[in-house]
Amino acid sequence: MAGFRDNIRKVVPYTPGEQPKRVDNLIKLNTNENPYPPSPKVEEMMKQVTGWRLYPDPAASKLVEALASYHGLNKDQVFVGVGSDDVLAMAFMTFFNSDKPILFPDITYSFYDVWADLFRIPYVQKPLDENFRIVADDYKCENGGIIFPNPNAPTGVYQSLDFIEEILQANPDAIVIIDEAYIDFGGQSALPLLEKYENLLVVQTYSKSRSLAGIRIGYAMGSAELIKALNDVKYSFNSYTMNQPSIAIGAAVLEDEDYFKEVTGKIVSTREWFKEEMKKLGFSFEDSKSNFLFVTHETVKAKDIFEAAKANQIYVRYFAKPRIDNYLRITIGTDEEMKTFLNFVKEFIKM
Amino acid sequence: MAGFRDNIRKVVPYTPGEQPKRVDNLIKLNTNENPYPPSPKVEEMMKQVTGWRLYPDPAASKLVEALASYHGLNKDQVFVGVGSDDVLAMAFMTFFNSDKPILFPDITYSFYDVWADLFRIPYVQKPLDENFRIVADDYKCENGGIIFPNPNAPTGVYQSLDFIEEILQANPDAIVIIDEAYIDFGGQSALPLLEKYENLLVVQTYSKSRSLAGIRIGYAMGSAELIKALNDVKYSFNSYTMNQPSIAIGAAVLEDEDYFKEVTGKIVSTREWFKEEMKKLGFSFEDSKSNFLFVTHETVKAKDIFEAAKANQIYVRYFAKPRIDNYLRITIGTDEEMKTFLNFVKEFIKM
DSSP: OOGGGGGSOOOOOOOOOOOOOOOTTOEEOSSOOOSSOOOTHHHHHHTTOOOTTSOOOTTOHHHHHHHHHHHTOOGGGEEEESHHHHHHHHHHHHHOOSSSOEEEESSSOTTHHHHHHHTTOOEEEEOOOTTSOOOGGGGSSOOSOEEEESSOTTTOOOOOHHHHHHHHHHOTTSOEEEEOTTGGGTOOOSGGGGGTOTTEEEEEESSSTTSOTTTOOEEEEOOHHHHHHHHHHHHTTOSOOSOHHHHHHHHHHTTOHHHHHHHHHHHHHHHHHHHHHHHHTTEEOOOOOSSEEEEEESSSOHHHHHHHHHHTTEEOEEOOOTTTTTOEEEEOOOHHHHHHHHHHHHHHHHO | OOGGGGGSOOOOOOOOOOOOOOOTTOEEOSSOOOSSOOOTHHHHHHTTOOOTTSOOOTTOHHHHHHHHHHHTOOGGGEEEESHHHHHHHHHHHHHOOSSSOEEEESSSOTTHHHHHHHTTOOEEEEOOOTTSOOOGGGGSSOOSOEEEESSOTTTOOOOOHHHHHHHHHHOTTSOEEEEOTTGGGTOOOSGGGGGTOTTEEEEEESSSTTSOTTTOOEEEEOOHHHHHHHHHHHHTTOSOOSOHHHHHHHHHHTTOHHHHHHHHHHHHHHHHHHHHHHHHTTEEOOOOOSSEEEEEESSSOHHHHHHHHHHTTEEOBOOOOTTTTTOEEEEOOOHHHHHHHHHHHHHHHHO
16 A cells, blocks of 8 residues: 555544535524525625735735724734634634643534644543533633633533633633634623733634625634734635635625624524423523524434434434433524424424 | 743744735736636626525535536545645645655745644755756655645746656655646646546646636645545535635636636737747746746846836835845736836846
């Protein structure tokens, strides 16, 4: 066997949620996308994108400045990437660069251990408590960095800023990354803590609340020092990550705050109503402040519901993993979609 | 000083060519962009891009299939990324994964040593000969992989397929990457060698010949085994790298072969005429089969020309590096742009 095979990096890649081919009447509640279209500014802006033949601005300044202004930060405090996965991958490479293990929960975004393995970063997964809450004391040992989502995924559980601050206070020597992919559905961002903690990095995305999973924009916010370190690594990897449409559209949609509030408000309303309906059907769950609900049923197995739903053209997410293999993660769609799901479940659990 | 700083990865990033703010009458011959706009299919396609709220197909199948069909390959032989820099960064991470040094020329694309440093890959740079040619015998020692551009950058020098095959024959145990960013301007692609060499990876880009530096598309072609290894690493880094516009537009422009041939043909004609004019002015250069010329002048210093040109709103590229610090890399623009440059130089060297 040719020796070149020995040089190939072996990895177990992350498995993204299934993206079924577009089918009429398919209800897609499996990848936490937004059921509503993005701001109409996208269509307007698409007609104006120019400069195709030229390299985009490597600093994506137009987008970075729009985000900085939106969040009340300086432009040297914002880093942009090709979705928050790109931003988090760069952050792992940049900041989790010691021999000490990094810490994250046992039940959390399933990309964290994939990145740690890819970059050969040692890690320890700290178990959530029986109510799927992060235990602050678990994060008070020596470590090479800390990351968790808030709200957590796939649980939807939100931890208060006091909790985040407790972790930060205990870890002045580690970089703490709060992955806020779902923060716009009712939680409070850790951004105000940036003023006090220079080791805090807050990551957000356009994929959920801004209905723009298809454009691939994520961003990190932190001290100018951390953002410069991220940019140095990015410029050592790929100078021009953001293409012309993503820079133009990413900046333009931030102007449409009314639309953003309307859409996130609708999803929160649907979620709160859906929680009540699910309780009536015998489902239980920890309270969610995200655009999904992580549920288990008192008698019917999650996997059976998952498979039957799929056979009925309703996609939800099921993880065959320890502790959560009797749970389903259900994205909050439109009222209509959730009613269809509820009707299906009502029939199915009676059988 | 807080200990978190010790955990930050220190790198010396790649410096991209200057992207000046758009100014009227500026002549930009510094980043090897195409002077002509992309196929009109781009504008058409932009109006049809949909699915913003959804994650793109993580496999970018529409684009991958279009490229496979265009190049006469199977779809499992094509890997796509966010420009060829993204593809090459992934390839370094995937394939240059031994303790043996990888090999590349001393004068070449200046990102190679940046990636090697980022991923802590040992490397040895083999000097080009006095005519800026790669010396095949230098690549017949034990190594952890080989990469070079063909035509080489910033020299523009093209090596024949016989030369590529000599390297491949000597290295059955190493993965050999041929970076063909500039292959469409007169060289012959190494693609036909894929049938014989399962350790060959050929990388191309939309940024030069297809006038789409702004969309960020690069791609690698090789055996299904190598492409799977690349995809495994990509899925461990970022599942969804290609956004909806890049998938749609990248596939559509391949249909416009007439336009592609017209544009690349015009650039080749301009280049050949420009070579003659430059010789008349006392410049010398190795023959270029790329969309740039790498020149030195018999009496006037390259750096002086570079700075004076910039003051006259003409941007070319100057590298303050050993062996090439008296050379300029001049992108081939339109006839009009090259005439303006020639007129400027004619005046300047008289002074």
